[in-house]
Amino acid sequence: MSAEGLSNLLHEERRFPPSEEFAAGAVAQSTLYDDAASDRRGFWGRQARDLVHWDTEFGEILDWSDPPFAKWFVGGRLNVAYNCVDRHVEAGHGERVAIHWEGEPGDSRAITYAELQRLVCRAANALTDLGVTTGDRVAIYLPMIPEAVIAMLACARLGAPHSVVFGGFSSEALRSRIEDAQAKVVVTADGGYRRGKASALKPAVDEAVGRSTSVEHVLVVRRTGQDVEWTNGRDVWWDDALGKASTEHAYEPQDAEATLYILYTSGTTGNPKGIQHTSGGYLVQCAYTHKYVFDLRPERDVFWCTADVGWVTGHSYLVYGPLANGATQVMYEGTPDTPHRGRWWEICQKYGVTILYTAPTAIRTFMKWGEDEVARFDLSTLRLLGSVGEPINPEAWVWYRRVVGGDRTPVVDTWWQTETGAIMISPLPGITAAKPGSAMTPLPGICADVVDDSGEPVPNGSGGFLVLTQPWPGMLRTLWGDDERFLDTYWSRFPGRYFAGDGAKKDDDGDLWLLGRVDDVMNVSGHRISTTEVESALVSHPKVAEAAVVGASDPTTGQGIVAFVILRGSAEEGEDTARELRDHVTQAIGAIAKPRQIMVVAELPKTRSGKIMRRLLQDVAENRELGDVTTLTDSTVMDLIREGMSGGSAADEA
Ligand code: PRX
Numbered sequence: 001m002s003a004e005g006l007s008n009l010l011h012e013e014r015r016f017p018p019s020e021e022f023a024a025g026a027v028a029q030s031t032l033y034d035d036a037a038s039d040r041r042g043f044w045g046r047q048a049r050d051l052v053h054w055d056t057e058f059g060e061i062l063d064w065s066d067p068p069f070a071k072w073f074v075g076g077r078l079n080v081a082y083n084c085v086d087r088h089v090e091a092g093h094g095e096r097v098a099i100h101w102e103g104e105p106g107d108s109r110a111i112t113y114a115e116l117q118r119l120v121c122r123a124a125n126a127l128t129d130l131g132v133t134t135g136d137r138v139a140i141y142l143p144m145i146p147e148a149v150i151a152m153l154a155c156a157r158l159g160a161p162h163s164v165v166f167g168g169f170s171s172e173a174l175r176s177r178i179e180d181a182q183a184k185v186v187v188t189a190d191g192g193y194r195r196g197k198a199s200a201l202k203p204a205v206d207e208a209v210g211r212s213t214s215v216e217h218v219l220v221v222r223r224t225g226q227d228v229e230w231t232n233g234r235d236v237w238w239d240d241a242l243g244k245a246s247t248e249h250a251y252e253p254q255d256a257e258a259t260l261y262i263l264y265t266s267g268t269t270g271n272p273k274g275i276q277h278t279s280g281g282y283l284v285q286c287a288y289t290h291k292y293v294f295d296l297r298p299e300r301d302v303f304w305c306t307a308d309v310g311w312v313t314g315h316s317y318l319v320y321g322p323l324a325n326g327a328t329q330v331m332y333e334g335t336p337d338t339p340h341r342g343r344w345w346e347i348c349q350k351y352g353v354t355i356l357y358t359a360p361t362a363i364r365t366f367m368k369w370g371e372d373e374v375a376r377f378d379l380s381t382l383r384l385l386g387s388v389g390e391p392i393n394p395e396a397w398v399w400y401r402r403v404v405g406g407d408r409t410p411v412v413d414t415w416w417q418t419e420t421g422a423i424m425i426s427p428l429p430g431i432t433a434a435k436p437g438s439a440m441t442p443l444p445g446i447c448a449d450v451v452d453d454s455g456e457p458v459p460n461g462s463g464g465f466l467v468l469t470q471p472w473p474g475m476l477r478t479l480w481g482d483d484e485r486f487l488d489t490y491w492s493r494f495p496g497r498y499f500a501g502d503g504a505k506k507d508d509d510g511d512l513w514l515l516g517r518v519d520d521v522m523n524v525s526g527h528r529i530s531t532t533e534v535e536s537a538l539v540s541h542p543k544v545a546e547a548a549v550v551g552a553s554d555p556t557t558g559q560g561i562v563a564f565v566i567l568r569g570s571a572e573e574g575e576d577t578a579r580e581l582r583d584h585v586t587q588a589i590g591a592i593a594k595p596r597q598i599m600v601v602a603e604l605p606k607t608r609s610g611k612i613m614r615r616l617l618q619d620v621a622e623n624r625e626l627g628d629v630t631t632l633t634d635s636t637v638m639d640l641i642r643e644g645m646s647g648g649s650a651a652d653e654a
Helices: 003-011 020-025 031-038 040-051 080-093 113-129 146-158 171-181 202-209 238-244 280-293 312-324 343-351 360-369 371-375 394-404 483-491 531-539 575-588 614-621 636-647
Strands: 097-102 108-112 138-141 162-164 185-189 191-194 197-200 217-221 235-237 259-265 273-278 302-305 328-332 355-358 384-388 411-414 448-451 463-468 498-506 512-517 521-524 527-530 544-554 558-567 597-600 650-652
Touching: 031 040, 040 280, 080 113, 080 146, 080 312, 097 113, 097 146, 097 343, 108 113, 113 146, 113 238, 138 146, 138 171, 146 162, 146 185, 146 259, 146 312, 162 171, 171 202, 171 259, 171 273, 171 575, 185 202, 197 202, 202 217, 217 238, 235 238, 259 312, 273 280, 280 312, 280 411, 302 312, 302 343, 312 328, 328 343, 360 371, 360 394, 371 394, 384 394, 394 411, 448 498, 463 512, 483 498, 512 521, 521 544, 521 558, 527 531, 531 544, 531 558, 531 575, 544 614, 558 575, 558 614, 575 597, 614 636
Parallel strands: 097 328, 138 162, 138 185, 162 259, 185 217, 217 235, 302 328, 302 355, 355 384, 384 411, 558 597
Antiparallel strands: 097 108, 191 197, 259 273, 448 463, 463 498, 498 512, 521 527, 544 558, 597 650
């Protein structure tokens, strides 16, 4: 985060305590903090028993004898899909709507828990018929349609780890993820609706699995009805497979530590990391955080998490948390501005949404579109708002509460990561007097701190690196197939503690303010993208000799990608080249990684040891005074780059 952003953070001094009425009726009472503080492990044991059904009771709550390889709820057996679906039907809530699904063109489906149970059982049987058994990996590459949730739960039912790949990723990104996880089946669709048009998905799958040695079948949901290429013997229509399958399926309880899923996320190197989550601990923390952070009363609330199922927020707060708690929720296929800029608010009004969970980038976009778009709809059912994915600037926080929340709803700014599995730092809405822009304090049961370079906790009023000081149930257990990288990435910087990769500040009261990544990971619209990944994509283009990528602060998306490239001898700079390079990155990774700006330069600033000084490039991209350039081999390089930048050789996004 820039210095400007930081001072903005510190300007808003108001506190927002919950109303007396909210506090009195809140699900979380302040005893929760004391309970956790007096006996942390016992606290998690009670949450596990309270929120989850165990087929076999666990023994030890936490085995931390071989840190950082944790085992939670040792010996316990459970089935995650049973917990998310069947038990609610057995408890008499079969007629409760689990998912109000809204398609972008305006079609909709209401799926009750009873219907969800039948669909998940059918899908589990269909996957079994395709040869999927416990431990096999299934890749899921779908738009935001109910089948994504059904497929994930069917995998959970079988104990077959899923690997959901965001539908906006390119075929190349999909291919590398399928390859790394050695997926046996891919679940996809003919396409989905986006911005009023049917966009295709199946061709990307065909390209990605063409040379795969692991994929045996592709299960295809019919969503748009467009023509698709078909590989006989390999491809199977979802409707045909489920139509033949029984609505009854006997689940197998899985070990608490059995892998529930792998989800790839960007790290500081070019290869995405396969974050590995388990069944027991992960589900407990999803259910716990969803219940207390969102003040959930399943019989009354309509919860809407706007995240795509392809990201961890979609996993934990569109699938596992809400469904474990028997909630009714909304799922929306499309974009917020189709067919008009009030679409989200229309959906809130239509379904009587009570709890909304979204990202600052969306809030800032709505601010840009103006209050009137929101005011056209009746949002009086909303009673709680959440934010996730990046630091929320106080202005956006206050706007969100005032315009969307009618100046009455608490706002919870929730900090967590793909790796942490579920929310870690957040206000509790009936208890905390929130400060706009601060995620406040670790949740009961979670231990975090801010430390300096040498690992010493910083005093109040100072900043440093965010670390997690005790294991937590939803923590990643390792990186898929790469224990070394797991140790190295998270546990070597501050031995004994988990290094989150984020900068943070403790204010004078000890409350936490997240300040953004301190590594080479960018955060664009709440999505994690590594600078190295985009650089590798750029240098794989024949015209590019060298590339350096930085995340420059952006008023709407948090950060925007700015690329500095050196072209090969004969290549010409100009609009066409910039467009070509941007398209190339889209091809290689996906549209989310497309640089906002491409800057052709003659040289890149490097240290004497040859390392690119991204910090300086970031200064240029953000138009700041240059930092210290004395370690550069040739400090005039920066003057040249800066001149080029202001002189217009930079090609802005068309
Ligand atoms: O930098 C932090 C930022 O998002 C990163 C995690 O990204 P990802 O694994 O994609 O998960 C996003 C959704 C959980 C973090 O390292 N981040 C997430 N939430 C916040 C945040 N930064 C500040 N405040 C938040 N509330």
